[in-house]
Ligand SMILES: Nc1ncnc2c1ncn2[C@@H]1O[C@H](COP(=O)(O)OP(=O)(O)OP(=O)(O)O)[C@@H](O)[C@H]1O
């Protein structure tokens with residue numbers, strides 16, 4: 273038991289060290305870091321303004337009919353936050369091992385007496401904190417400019433939803449991280465998945481506008497529940513199912529995706545150690 | 554004395570080529586040897602011999618296709634975390650550290666991976682920086698380090714958790730002579746003699762192996778050819794002299810070697826050419842009797858630039874045992890089997 277606690281402490285420290293190391297590396301390229309903060313804002317603004325121009329104001333009757341609240345700015349901004357989370361899993365986590373492989377440090381890291389899932393957790397921790405910071409800054413700035421109309425009481429429950437959703441996204445991230453290690457064109461996987469998820473999850477539009485079969489498919493993707501429940505809490509979106517159902521399904525999806533992620537991660541890890549493909553960039 | 558590293562019938566194949574032209578190369582081919590606790594053991598072989606592959610198997614970075622490896626008595630496959638704790642690994646190549654981080658930050662990160670923390674960690678890093686004379690540069694980014702300093706940090710990293718076993722893959726590769734000398738001394742005196750670490754060192758510099766190692770395994774094309782002490786290797790070589798000729802203008806080297814080989818009592822001949830200058834080595838009991846014949850044969854083809862008669866070095870032993878020079882690249886010409 274004592275041994276076990278000692279070991280868990282060791283792993284926890286390894287996770288934290290991985291996170292700190294990532295921040296340190298990131299902050300050595302300060303201009304890039306600042307661009308990373310500003311770019312998403314610059315991308316988001318045209319969409320927001322385009323929306324206003326198209327609707328002829330901030331409020332859309334159609335949206336109100338579909339969601340409950342007609343404020344397109346808040347609607348699009350929240351969607352944008354979830355695109356950020358998706359990108360975190362697909363790109364930041366997804367390419368973390370590949371990046372180390374490119375640097376040449378992956379083998380040194382893998383030679384350490386720590387199970388490899390600990391690195392996966394380390395990169396999850398860093399990606400989450402990184403993305404969290406980005407999203408906070410974006411929300412603050414957009415709020416300054418447009419003044420989002422949200423229900424303040426919904427903020428805490430929303431954070432909880434996001435936390436549960438992240439578990440599933442970590443599974444996705446782990447899966448991509450190992451796939452990109454063996455596929456030379458790993459970005460294609462990320463791009464394809466990103467495209468599919470953007471289309472079938474109701475990030476930029478309400479679920480109701482999708483054809484039925486896509487609506488069914490969307491039910492297997494964690495961001496669907498994430499965004500809908502958050503919009504339910506903050507904007508009063510009518511989800512068509514209860515909050516409890518949403519949490520329950522999110523948790524199930526989390527378990528499923530993480531299990532899937534770990535299995536793929538392990539299979540690819542074993543395979544690369546047999547074929548020796550890991551050292552070859 | 555107990556065994557620290559046990560390698561038994563280890564085979565590691567790699568798949569080369571695509572589709573129809575697929576073939577397996579045996580990077581390590583039925584390797585067997587034991588390394589005693591506290592021993593400084595050398596793995597000597599030319600480029601592509603399979604040294605790195607074997608080290609990567611020992612470090613659990615690769616899984617061997619056949620055979621077993623034990624570190625401090627435990628099988629590395631079923632006890633990989635335990636075994637990784639016993640091992641300090643220094644791989645060749647400079648890119649194994651985070652170039653954007655300082656030497657100290659690199660060590661702090663890896664210390665966490667090796668389970669060190671707080672005061673213990675700081676003291677250990679301090680000690681290693683002192684030991685390897687890195688204190689002045691510890692807060693500089695790795696990208697500003699010279700090759701030698703990078704190698705020192707790699708070594709410090711391998712020593713963080715004070716492992717019993719060290720795997721050093723060509724540790725002096727690409728370093729200037731002064732740094733090489735420092736590192737060799739450090740490995741022999743500080744790490745092996747004082748700290749009693751078991752060390753597996755791979756190299757293709759025969760003088761390095763000769764100088765440092767208590768026992769040396771010759772590895773060639775994936776096979777362990779022999780394991781002996783440097784003294785035994787030289788003693789057991791039944792030939793006592795090496796006749797070396799430096800010549801130019803040799804057109805048909807193979808033919809010349811054949812002729813030389815047929816001279817009385819000649820055991821082995823090899824040649825390598827750089828920029829029209831051919832270096833010929835003839836291994837035989839005594840060089841003097843064939844000297845004039847040799848000169849005559851060489852003169853038929855070209856000019857003699859120099860002649861030397863020497864006692865055999867470990868390199869000559871290697872040539873004698875394997876038929877390959879240590880400086881040769883054997884990566885592409887190993888025996889392959891179809892699947
Ligand atoms: N991951 C890999 N995939 C395919 N082939 C490999 C791989 N790693 C090594 N090889 C091949 O296996 C053989 C042994 O290589 P290895 O790197 O172990 O030799 P080495 O003795 O370390 O040589 P060097 O002195 O060049 O470092 C070579 O033919 C090499 O091309």
Ligand SMILES: [Mg+2]
Nearest residue numbers: 604605606645
């Ligand atoms: Mg090598």
